[in-house]
Amino acid sequence: MDEASVVLSPREKALxxxxxxxxxYGCPIAFFHELDPLSELVSALLSHRTRNADSGRAFRQLRARFVTWExxxxxxCAEVQEAIAPVTWPEQKAPRLQHILREITARRGGDMALDFLGALPVPQARAWLESLPGVGPKTSAAVLLFSRLRRPALPVDSHHYRVAVRLGLLSARIPVGPSHALLAALLPQEWGAQQVYDHHEVLMLHGQRCCYHQSPACGRCPVLELCPHGQERLRRR
Structure with a gap:
């Protein structure tokens, strides 16, 4: 039977x-760095609406200028803002970052390390992070998955989200934030961090290299048979 004619459940299609x-894209994909979870949190906060190269430069400048997160x-605040100047909106991110660091200090009785999150169930660890001001589901997932904690939490970036919507794994009416729980629910519960990371990475890479925001390359898409959006675009030509 032709794959396009098979009706798959969202979970089956996701797999x-x-x-x-x-x-x-070649799985398993190597993790791109191994930061402690607090450093990963700072990195994620700096990366919001900022190119990776610029947020990476700002993170390195911050670490070079200040010995500790304390x-x-x-x-x-002006010195922190100067250190993170390469990011988008450094004048907003500097005071927000300091506010979050002070909040962590207050909650943890002076201990700013977030390694304790590794001992918590993933939903509980994410809830703790998301209770911090300005921390949403993408950031909480990034802290748990990308840091040395290596916990199976699924981040959804704009490329991942776009590909998922076009594949019909998610309604376009659902914003990116709530999409995290819905897309994570499609993955096997027994998956470890590497499999979850691979899933995030391949959908992101596909959005960057084929399923572009404008003029996606549907004619060379390896999942065209599973993509109603791509099939409809080609029919209209």
């Missing part, structure tokens, strides 16, 4: 897409 894209917390 089929995962397998196909992993074959294309020093960042206690520094004059």
């Amino acid at each position: 089929r897409v995962h397998e196909r894209l992993c074959a294309v 020093a960042v917390r206690d520094a004059p």
Whole structure:
């Protein structure tokens, strides 16, 4: 039977897409760094609406200028803003970052390390992070998955979201924030951090390299048979 004529459940389709894209982009994919969870949180906060190269440069400048995160917390805000100048809206991110660091200090009785999150169930760890001001589901998932904690929490960036919507895994009426729980629910509960990371990475890479925001390359898409959006675009030509 032709794959396009098979009616798949969203979960079945998500796994089929995962397998196909992993074959294309090469899983397992190596984690891009191994920061402690507090450093990962800072990195994620700086990356909001900012190119990776710029947020990475700002993070390195911040670490070079201040020896500890306590020093960042206690520094004059203008100095923190100067250190993170490469990011978008440094004048907003500097005071927000310091506010979050002070909040963590208050909640943890002076201990700013977030390694304790590794001992919590993922939903509980995410809830703790998301109770911090300005921390949403993408950031909480990034802290748990990308840091050295390596917990199976699924971040959804704009590329991942776009691909999921076009594949019909998610309604376009659902915003990115609530999409995290819905897309994570499609993945097997027994998946570990590497599989969850691979899933996030291959959908993101596919959005960057094929399923572009404008003029997606549907004619060479390896999951075209599973994509109603792509099939409809090609029919209209």
